[in-house]
Amino acid sequence: MAGKTLYDKLWDAHVVRTEDDGTALLYIDRQLVHEVTSPQAFEGLRLAGRQPWRRDAVLATADHNVPTTDRSKGIADPVSRIQVETLDRNCNEFRIQEFGMADRRQGIVHVVGPEEGFTLPGMTVVCGDSHTSTHGALGALAFGIGTSEVEHVLATQTLLQKKSRSMLVRVDGELGKGVTAKDVVLAIIGEIGTAGGTGYAIEFGGDVLRQLSVEGRMTVCNMAIEAGARAGMVAVDDKTIDYVRGRPFAPRGEHWEAAVEAWRDLHSDPDARFDRTVVLDGSRIEPTVSWGTSPEMVAPVGERVPDPDAESDPVKAEGMRKALAYMGLEPGTPITEIRPDRVFIGSCTNSRIEDLRAAAEVVRGHHVDPGLKQAMVVPGSGLVKQQAEQEGLDRVFTEAGFEWREPGCSMCLAMNADRLEPGERCASTSNRNFEGRQGQGGRTHLVSPAMAAASAIAGHFTDVRAL
Amino acid sequence: MEPFKRMSGIVAPLDRSNVDTDAIIPKQFLKSVKRTGFGPNAFDDWRYLDAGGPGMDNSQRRKNPDFVLNQAPFDRATILLARENFGCGSSREHAVWALTDFGFRVVIAPSFADIFFNNSFKNGLLPVVLPEDQVEALFQAVRAEPGLELTVDLAEQVVIRPDGERLGFDVDSFRKHCLLEGLDDIGLTLQHADEIRAYEKRRREEAPWLFEGRGA
Numbered sequence: 249m250a251g252k253t254l255y256d257k258l259w260d261a262h263v264v265r266t267e268d269d270g271t272a273l274l275y276i277d278r279q280l281v282h283e284v285t286s287p288q289a290f291e292g293l294r295l296a297g298r299q300p301w302r303r304d305a306v307l308a309t310a311d312h313n314v315p316t317t318d319r320s321k322g323i324a325d326p327v328s329r330i331q332v333e334t335l336d337r338n339c340n341e342f343r344i345q346e347f348g349m350a351d352r353r354q355g356i357v358h359v360v361g362p363e364e365g366f367t368l369p370g371m372t373v374v375c376g377d378s379h380t381s382t383h384g385a386l387g388a389l390a391f392g393i394g395t396s397e398v399e400h401v402l403a404t405q406t407l408l409q410k411k412s413r414s415m416l417v418r419v420d421g422e423l424g425k426g427v428t429a430k431d432v433v434l435a436i437i438g439e440i441g442t443a444g445g446t447g448y449a450i451e452f453g454g455d456v457l458r459q460l461s462v463e464g465r466m467t468v469c470n471m472a473i474e475a476g477a478r479a480g481m482v483a484v485d486d487k488t489i490d491y492v493r494g495r496p497f498a499p500r501g502e503h504w505e506a507a508v509e510a511w512r513d514l515h516s517d518p519d520a521r522f523d524r525t526v527v528l529d530g531s532r533i534e535p536t537v538s539w540g541t542s543p544e545m546v547a548p549v550g551e552r553v554p555d556p557d558a559e560s561d562p563v564k565a566e567g568m569r570k571a572l573a574y575m576g577l578e579p580g581t582p583i584t585e586i587r588p589d590r591v592f593i594g595s596c597t598n599s600r601i602e603d604l605r606a607a608a609e610v611v612r613g614h615h616v617d618p619g620l621k622q623a624m625v626v627p628g629s630g631l632v633k634q635q636a637e638q639e640g641l642d643r644v645f646t647e648a649g650f651e652w653r654e655p656g657c658s659m660c661l662a663m664n665a666d667r668l669e670p671g672e673r674c675a676s677t678s679n680r681n682f683e684g685r686q687g688q689g690g691r692t693h694l695v696s697p698a699m700a701a702a703s704a705i706a707g708h709f710t711d712v713r714a715l
Numbered sequence: 716m717e718p719f720k721r722m723s724g725i726v727a728p729l730d731r732s733n734v735d736t737d738a739i740i741p742k743q744f745l746k747s748v749k750r751t752g753f754g755p756n757a758f759d760d761w762r763y764l765d766a767g768g769p770g771m772d773n774s775q776r777r778k779n780p781d782f783v784l785n786q787a788p789f790d791r792a793t794i795l796l797a798r799e800n801f802g803c804g805s806s807r808e809h810a811v812w813a814l815t816d817f818g819f820r821v822v823i824a825p826s827f828a829d830i831f832f833n834n835s836f837k838n839g840l841l842p843v844v845l846p847e848d849q850v851e852a853l854f855q856a857v858r859a860e861p862g863l864e865l866t867v868d869l870a871e872q873v874v875i876r877p878d879g880e881r882l883g884f885d886v887d888s889f890r891k892h893c894l895l896e897g898l899d900d901i902g903l904t905l906q907h908a909d910e911i912r913a914y915e916k917r918r919r920e921e922a923p924w925l926f927e928g929r930g931a
């Protein structure tokens with residue numbers, strides 16, 4: 249018999265029962281909850297007179313709607329305010345632990361979970377949010393679910409799931425200087441396409457993944473969903489264990505020792521078989537910029553906006569034309585001639601301390617281009633913000649003309665006051681460049697934190713390696 | 716949940732691939748704490764010429780005449796036809812709620828994003844996967860005859876064209892059963908509560924750290 253993949257191991261350990269057609273009842277170890285996808289789930293519980301199955305397995309925090317400016321005035325938008333207050337009320341009523349808006353630990357769910365050690369290797373982790381795949385970086389099976397499923401997990405601690413197929417994305421070799429986890433994942437999506445991972449759980453492996461920090465692996469797993477895969481994951485190694493050690497919710501003492509021993513097995517066996525394997529050469533990945541309205545529409549910074557007329561697939565060519573029209577770009581334009589109006593450094597993809605350090609390094613001693621309307625940094629959590637301030641990064645940013653904000657999703661999806669105006673162009677470290685994602689008519693270019701910082705200084709996209 | 720057995724209706728052709736859930740229901744409408752009322756804002760950015768927000772009177776807004784769902788008879792469509800990777804992006808179930816609230820009962824596409832696909836079944840919306848060439852043929856048929864009706868029969872797993880041609884599709888037997896009967900997933904799962912407890916007991920012994928959720 250062939251060995252098991254990491255995905256097989258995680259899956260098998262969580263099956264409670266299986267239906268005849270293979271649908272499994274999967275046990276869920278952790279659920280994260282935010283204000284946008286939970287109100288209808290709590291309402292469902294209330295209507296059915298049900299209680300949460302296991303309160304200690306749930307952690308809530310508000311992130312999508314929260315203001316990133318001075319919070320002492322509360323939330324100005326009454327509709328956003330109701331949603332955040334509804335979360336507070338639901339957590340109170342159902343006695344679920346919540347990091348409220350005033351809590352220093354509040355932040356984007358996918359930053360908070362690992363940071364607290366609430367999500368751990370070997371766990372099944374869900375959240376009513378597609379970027380739950382982030383937690384897979386710890387060697388966990390983590391995926392986004394819909395609101396009906398949020399309610400199902402609250403009520404039963406389980407989910408009905410069909411097992412996905414397995415894909416290995418191996419990135420061999422070594423990354424060049426100035427090339428980051430974000431460039432790696434954009435290159436992967438560019439390679440396999442936004443639907444390439446549909447129906448699969450992806451394991452990211454190879455030398456490059458081993459070299460990446462756990463935070464970098466989170467950036468990669470975060471965007472698994474942008475390649476169509478619900479779950480992305482990375483095998484456990486010493487880095488994972490060092491990352492988890494000592495975090496507030498991490499096991500201690502004897503339990504820690506036992507946990508580490510179990511986690512050491514969280515990798516694919518050498519003879520494990522994947523349904524599909526994709527191999528990339530890490531040394532050929534370059535700083536990458538998205539030019540269209542889908543995360544597969546990317547190009548290395550040194551190249552030009554592609555020409556739809558050169559695309560042989562007519563459906564694809566039409567998609568490119570629509571994207572370029574929306575983005576206000578001409579085929580053949582050098583990427584380095586594109587000028588953003590705003591620069592956003594933040595989101596669950598790139599708002600951890602390493603991201604802020606990487607951006608600050610580029611910014612230090614420079615000033616944002618006067619042509620820019622705004623450049624902002626939004627840390628992923630209150631604790632990231634605090635750490636950055638201890639390191640003096642906030643001053644590096646503010647002295648260069650960046651705004652330094654309170655933690656939250658912010659301009660990643662513009663549900664709060666931070667958004668693009670129609671036609672505005674943004675260099676963004678977030679994960680989605682869909683039409684209207686950052687504000688109606690807004691145009692998003694996905695980049696790494698270092699590339700976003702460099703574009704803020706130069707006033708146009710520029711190769712961070714040349715600085 | 717409302718059961719789904721068999722239905723017939725007008726097909727609206729939405730000739731795009733990668734239709735994402737941000738497009739199906741833009742984020743400003745996610746601020747609602749309810750499950751209903753999303754229909755008037757389905758595809759809001761494509762459907763209206765002005766910027767929409769929660770609480771607006773949508774009947775007073777300027778509609779985009781070029782958008783298919785604003786054109787008769789597609790404004791009465793109950794079957795949506797689209798290209799590959801429909802429903803990608805955000806996990807928001809609001810996208811499904813917006814489609815059902817608009818009146819759709821079926822979406823036909825060559826492929827769907829996983830989370831959207833799951834969410835659909837929980838809400839009585841049937842996602843039908845047909846091969847690309849059959850989808851292309853349906854697009855051509857609808858273009859030739861706007862207002863064309865299809866019949867979708869879940870028990871038999873077929874889409875039936877007006878000329879009687881039957882296009883078979885796959886569906887997991889467990890999902891099919893739940894949708895045909897309109898079963899409540901949670902109630903169904905709770906019938907296995909003892910098995911869940913037995914699993915927990917075993918895991919607590921094997922991996923006790925999984926059960927100490929409280930922070931230091």
Ligand code: SF4
Binds near residue numbers: 357358656678
């Ligand atoms: S930062 Fe963006 S992608 Fe991440 S959870 Fe928030 S809205 Fe979603």
